[in-house]
Amino acid sequence: MKIAVLPGDGIGPEVTREAVKVLEALDLPGLTLFDGDVGGVAYSRHGHPLPQETLTMARECDAVLFGAVGDPSCDGLERHLRPEQAVLGLRKELGLFANLRPAKVFKGLEHLSPLKPEIAADFDILFVRELTGDVYFGEKGERIGIDGSREGWDTMSYSAKEVSRIAQVAFRAARAGNCRVCSVDKANVLETSQVWRDTVIEAAGSHPDIDLTHMYVDNAAMQIISKPAQFGVILTGNLFGDILSDLASAAVGSIGLLPSASMGARETAHGIFGLYEPIHGSAPDIAGQGRANPMATILSAAMMLRHSFGREAEAAAIEAAVGRALADGIRGGDLGGEHGCKEIGAAVRERL
Amino acid sequence: MKIAVLPGDGIGPEVTREAVKVLEALDLPGLTLFDGDVGGVAYSRHGHPLPQETLTMARECDAVLFGAVGDPSCDGLERHLRPEQAVLGLRKELGLFANLRPAKVFKGLEHLSPLKPEIAADFDILFVRELTGDVYFGEKGERIGIDGSREGWDTMSYSAKEVSRIAQVAFRAARAGNCRVCSVDKANVLETSQVWRDTVIEAAGSHPDIDLTHMYVDNAAMQIISKPAQFGVILTGNLFGDILSDLASAAVGSIGLLPSASMGARETAHGIFGLYEPIHGSAPDIAGQGRANPMATILSAAMMLRHSFGREAEAAAIEAAVGRALADGIRGGDLGGEHGCKEIGAAVRERL
Ligand SMILES: CC(C)[C@H](C(=O)O)[C@@H](O)C(=O)O
Ligand SMILES: CC(C)[C@H](C(=O)O)[C@@H](O)C(=O)O
Numbered sequence: 275m276k277i278a279v280l281p282g283d284g285i286g287p288e289v290t291r292e293a294v295k296v297l298e299a300l301d302l303p304g305l306t307l308f309d310g311d312v313g314g315v316a317y318s319r320h321g322h323p324l325p326q327e328t329l330t331m332a333r334e335c336d337a338v339l340f341g342a343v344g345d346p347s348c349d350g351l352e353r354h355l356r357p358e359q360a361v362l363g364l365r366k367e368l369g370l371f372a373n374l375r376p377a378k379v380f381k382g383l384e385h386l387s388p389l390k391p392e393i394a395a396d397f398d399i400l401f402v403r404e405l406t407g408d409v410y411f412g413e414k415g416e417r418i419g420i421d422g423s424r425e426g427w428d429t430m431s432y433s434a435k436e437v438s439r440i441a442q443v444a445f446r447a448a449r450a451g452n453c454r455v456c457s458v459d460k461a462n463v464l465e466t467s468q469v470w471r472d473t474v475i476e477a478a479g480s481h482p483d484i485d486l487t488h489m490y491v492d493n494a495a496m497q498i499i500s501k502p503a504q505f506g507v508i509l510t511g512n513l514f515g516d517i518l519s520d521l522a523s524a525a526v527g528s529i530g531l532l533p534s535a536s537m538g539a540r541e542t543a544h545g546i547f548g549l550y551e552p553i554h555g556s557a558p559d560i561a562g563q564g565r566a567n568p569m570a571t572i573l574s575a576a577m578m579l580r581h582s583f584g585r586e587a588e589a590a591a592i593e594a595a596v597g598r599a600l601a602d603g604i605r606g607g608d609l610g611g612e613h614g615c616k617e618i619g620a621a622v623r624e625r626l
Numbered sequence: 627m628k629i630a631v632l633p634g635d636g637i638g639p640e641v642t643r644e645a646v647k648v649l650e651a652l653d654l655p656g657l658t659l660f661d662g663d664v665g666g667v668a669y670s671r672h673g674h675p676l677p678q679e680t681l682t683m684a685r686e687c688d689a690v691l692f693g694a695v696g697d698p699s700c701d702g703l704e705r706h707l708r709p710e711q712a713v714l715g716l717r718k719e720l721g722l723f724a725n726l727r728p729a730k731v732f733k734g735l736e737h738l739s740p741l742k743p744e745i746a747a748d749f750d751i752l753f754v755r756e757l758t759g760d761v762y763f764g765e766k767g768e769r770i771g772i773d774g775s776r777e778g779w780d781t782m783s784y785s786a787k788e789v790s791r792i793a794q795v796a797f798r799a800a801r802a803g804n805c806r807v808c809s810v811d812k813a814n815v816l817e818t819s820q821v822w823r824d825t826v827i828e829a830a831g832s833h834p835d836i837d838l839t840h841m842y843v844d845n846a847a848m849q850i851i852s853k854p855a856q857f858g859v860i861l862t863g864n865l866f867g868d869i870l871s872d873l874a875s876a877a878v879g880s881i882g883l884l885p886s887a888s889m890g891a892r893e894t895a896h897g898i899f900g901l902y903e904p905i906h907g908s909a910p911d912i913a914g915q916g917r918a919n920p921m922a923t924i925l926s927a928a929m930m931l932r933h934s935f936g937r938e939a940e941a942a943a944i945e946a947a948v949g950r951a952l953a954d955g956i957r958g959g960d961l962g963g964e965h966g967c968k969e970i971g972a973a974v975r976e977r978l
Contacts, residue, residue: 353820356814358814358815388741388742388745388851388852389742390740390742393740409761409815409816410815414817414818415817416817419783419788421785421787423785423786424785424786424821424825425783425785425786425821426783426816426817426818426819426820426822427781427782427783427817427818428782428783428817429779429780429782430779430780430781430782431771431777431778431779432777433776433777434776434777435771435774435775436773460865462710463714463762464780465766465767465768465778465779465780466766466778466779466780467778468705469768469776469777469778470778473776491869492869492872492873493872495869495870495872495873496872496873496875496876497876499740499741499851499873499876499877500876514869516812516843516844517843517844517847517866518847520844520845520847521848521851521873524848524851524852527852529848
């Protein structure tokens with residue numbers, strides 16, 4: 275069980291450290307951890323946010339535990355040297371095409387949601403976002419527009435193969451829940467979305483147990499905050515998924531608790547290669563002060579055990595320990611509490 | 627004062643009728659109304675959702691009062707014959723590049739918002755959305771992708787001239803409020819957004835009173851529902867504006883009350899040519915039953931008087947009459963009330 279640990283910038287190192295300690299506390303046979311640089315810290319040490327050695331290490335491991343990247347001191351750099359490019363580079367280079375992001379309100383934490391408690395209580399959506407296509411990775415550049423002024427352009431696209439691959443992930447994931455999949459697009463305007471929608475419908479043909487619906491992205495944004503209970507899995511492309519999954523995280527009200535998995539196609543000895551990270555960012559304003567909440571990273575480690583190592587029991591144990599810690603009143607500053615990063619990590623380990 | 631009235635489909639005719647009666651009740655000198663077909667009804671009568679005669683009539687008027695388009699019986703038609711294409715066609719043909727959409731919680735209606743009352747109370751954002759560019763109108767089509775499967779593609783783009791034109795609208799609009807403009811883009815990924823951001827910054831140079839900030843679209847979606855009070859004007863491109871302005875409308879909780887203006891560059895005798903419409907759609911499920919709430923269309927007519935006819939006093943009078951009707955407990959079914967379309971129209975006119 276080889277894990278590449280990439281703590282990154284800001285609060286990345288402190289939250290990753292606690293998640294690693296939780297993994298170590300499980301005493302898993304053959305667990306080996308490797309450390310790598312990524313993001314602003316990698317730029318300052320190696321001149322690139324995603325050094326070749328980091329990529330090579332990730333490729334040789336079964337999974338990546340990722341902290342966060344983003345450092346205000348890199349704002350002035352050219353786009354290809356900025357920390358976010360490490361995120362995009364890892365996804366593309368490692369073929370991490372499927373992003374799984376649960377957005378669920380934790381029992382007892384409904385009051386943290388900006389939504390009314392009766393709406394928040396039912397919030398439990400799994401986002402399946404395509405992660406290596408769309409306008410993110412199409413041809414792009416600058417040119418002189420027909421009006422004679424500088425023009426920026428980007429190409430959005432999806433092929434049927436790309437769409438049916440991610441649709442299968444959504445259908446599989448939906449079976450663990452209520453079998454409902456809502457595919458989100460903008461097929462009334464975009465050709466990309468028309469292929470998306472046609473392909474999703476076709477792919478669903480061999481999954482008669484799946485209850486598939488379609489929604490335009492503007493309507494989806496409305497429905498997510500007004501009637502979240504109607505959803506099970508939301509299946510989207512890269513750009514719409516970026517916006518809607520962050521929207522849902524904010525609706526849940528505790529982004530310090532939300533994990534994510536980015537899965538590839540490569541099979542490991544025990545599961546599928548994946549990269550696991552908290553959805554919160556590097557939070558440079560509180561970095562190094564021990565005030566970050568490591569729970570999202572710890573829950574990401576649980577997802578890793580489940581999806582990349584087939585260790586369902588251990589994954590569930592970690593999740594239960596986090597749940598108990600929350601029930602016992604352990605709260606980071608992000609949840610209005612007073613517990614520090616190390617304290618929270620220790621509290622979770624005690625309850626393992 | 628020549629107004630083209632395009633009622634369209636579903637509840638469009640009934641809500642437009644009440645707005646027209648409100649305009650007529652003002653006894654404005656020289657007010658002339660023309661009726662035109664648009665949407666599904668235009669397709670069934672003329673074979674096209676945006677017939678040439680409708681376009682010609684709109685061009686010869688000073689403003690357009692638009693109901694709604696969208697008819698389930700048109701779902702099977704080819705894209706270019708579907709009702710939504712009339713919306714896109716009108717925008718492009720009439721050069722309506724600036725969409726103004728207020729999203730404000732009405733006093734006393736905070737409880738309709740899915741947000742907690744203390745967050746909803748402060749909700750007052752004006753969206754300035756670019757409406758004739760972006761991925762909506764770029765080159766698009768289908769091809770065989772490099773993986774050998776069918777691929778849909780669309781071109782996203784913005785030129786500096788397009789961006790600075792809409793930015794000026796946002797800066798002007800912000801002066802009527804708190805002078806805050808937040809420009810939303812995805813400059814960490816898109817070249818289109820990089821030109822957008824650079825141009826907005828440059829355009830702001832000649833407006834030192836404007837407090838300009840920038841936000842990525844994913845973060846904006848989070849902030850709109852969690853800390854709406856930070857915003858004044860949100861300036862966005864066509865696609866992000868579509869998603870975020872609908873999100874904000876849902877956050878307000880009463881889309882039956884929200885008007886919109888789509889402005890062009892052409893000057894009329896008294897103001898600027900524009901198209902005015904409620905943001906709710908054609909609601910085919912309740913069409914023809916007299917149950918639709920005409921308030922959003924009536925408020926759109928008020929925006930028309932303000933922006934296209936320079937009639938601030940009359941615009942404010944209509945808005946005050948709607949406010950009084952609401953305060954007196956007049957509520958459409960969309961607001962949990964029992965009042966019908968005609969009743970609400972009459973109630974507003976009585977209070978004029
Ligand atoms: C950093 C950025 C490029 C990235 C994205 O847009 O995908 C982030 O917002 C995310 O969702 O992981
Ligand atoms: C009907 C559709 C093409 C349109 C759009 O996306 O612009 C609508 O959603 C809107 O916002 O007016």
